[in-house]
Amino acid sequence: MAEELGRAVAELYEEHRRAAFPPRLKVDDANGVEMVSLDSRVVGCVGTWLENRGAVDNRRWDTLAECEQLLDRAIPALNEAEAVYYRRLLTMTVLILETPDDTQVR
Template sequence: MMQDMDVEDPVAVVARLREEHQNEPWDRRWNDLEVAGVDLVSLDTRLGGCTYTWVANGGSLHERGLATVGLILGQLETILPELTEDDSPRVWHRLHLMAQLIMAHNTPPAEASS
């Protein structure tokens, strides 16, 4: 799978991962789950907005959005080792991969003309 991603457009990969994530049944237990001080609902919601914007903009996030993804990436790296099988770690690993791809392949937006 990793080889395929090396040749595939990162925007397409993130779009596909985002679609997989959206089709994943939401475990209601996650609504109240906090791991290592990180609220998983908030993390999921914020990354969802950033991935939507990044894909819609063809792989481009502004500085503030990219900073948000960087923060989320750090939170994911904190929580991943703490997750149990009951927490569906594959879901959070998928989000981690999405955040990594965005951070590695972001194209800053062109300066807006006023």
């Protein structure tokens, strides 16, 4: 993993882990997207990517690709504070998905 990319994702990941989950989204969906599950799926894949020094398997890669689409659908329905929380997830997702294929475990 490129050191700069890894550092950027790690910083976002730690910031995200410290952030409070938006209370309304514990019970409400956004544009039909279940937000608690979306959060945990992305965080799990990002954590694995960091542990594996910039590599994820096909299943996690596909999960992140699906989550990117769900985030794009859900974020417009969120208030500003909620959107900040989920845009951070989207940023991490995009950074990982844009990593050159030769660094991925397929």
